Amino acid sequence: MKKLLLATILIANSLMLTGCLPAIQGASTISTIITTTNDRRSAGEVLDDRTIMFRMLAWPNQDVSLKDAHLNFMVYNKSVLITGEVPSHAVRDYTIQQAKIQEPKIKQVFNEITVGPNSGLLSRSKDAAITAQVETLFHDQEVFHPTLVRVMTESQTVYLMGAVTQREADKAVKSAKKAKWATKIVKRFDYLKTRPAAEIERDHQRELAAQKKAELKKQQAALDAKKAKLKQELRALGGNNAEGTPF
Template structure:
């Protein structure tokens, strides 16, 4: 029990820290709390990803070699996406290699760093707006749960990460592309052959519960209708009795 409480505390704490750090994107801007029950990663993997992201943030902010660079990180299942801008090709290579050295447990790095000056506040604000749009759009579809996909936008390019089936991934990309101002969508998914069995079973039980609840509501509505009809009949009988005159012969 103590381990579970500690794990939840660490997740909440890391979420608070990342919300204060603009260099780490991908944590939901619509909801600041991860829905662990719907996340396809275990609590341990979520903690690992948060730890990796925090270490990369700390390193990139302290490394003097990157003083003229602007870097963002998004992590899912120990796979790291690095975006941003650096002034030279050498610094671009350095950032990728050094990130791996800083956190050896990283399994893969996607280096999407561009050459050029650091983006301005207006550009970053536009990117944040696009990310929020995508997250809101994800709420209005039923193919996958919004927490299954992490979103980062850099220079109007939307990057998506998560563990999804092909059908879910296609829907995520199609939905994200509807965001106004987006230039393109890049899918960096860990593809699943099928949805997790536990998830399917949970949905089955939920469907049964919804059906049971609907039947109870239907029965309740029928009872209320019968009750209302009976009350009308009683009122009608009372009205007829009051209006009847009896005269003696």
């Protein structure tokens, strides 16, 4: 755990040294736009989410009403989570209303925006470090594939999105709570009754392949041992050409 915290602190420090604010703002949402073979969404759904994400990221820079706002976005299955700070309740209401019409494919918008001054560089660096910790912790468990749950952190609150079973959701929350500095976990999951059948079959095939590989390795080890024993027996019989045997 100490190594994990050290790594995340180094990440945060490197972000601060760069002085690159957009990089920090995007650090908490980068996993949202990464496509993996383990995704439970279809290729079309992934493409839709990426399209929505890019549109949302570009929107604040194009809307003068949001020039004093600090907004972050996370998208999953056409649902948009918005966090950050705005200067007034009027701007917050405006943001939510306008967010819904930025892209026709958006199904719903989760409002996690607060009214108040924008977070500073140190706060955003800490949020990025928390996200890095959580994503690392997701790799240190075997209940769900780490890419199935999207992570974003705002003001030390960790937001989780994805299509998961109740067991997977519980494990994700339990893992996220271990992250240092995280004060709250918010779930925005799409719940599944069971794991997808295709995914279960894929894992079954992987397990069979691993078993077959292990068996072949065991057989090869046994064969090598027999060869070594045969060579020893040849040497014991005084065979001068034992080293030259063709095996």
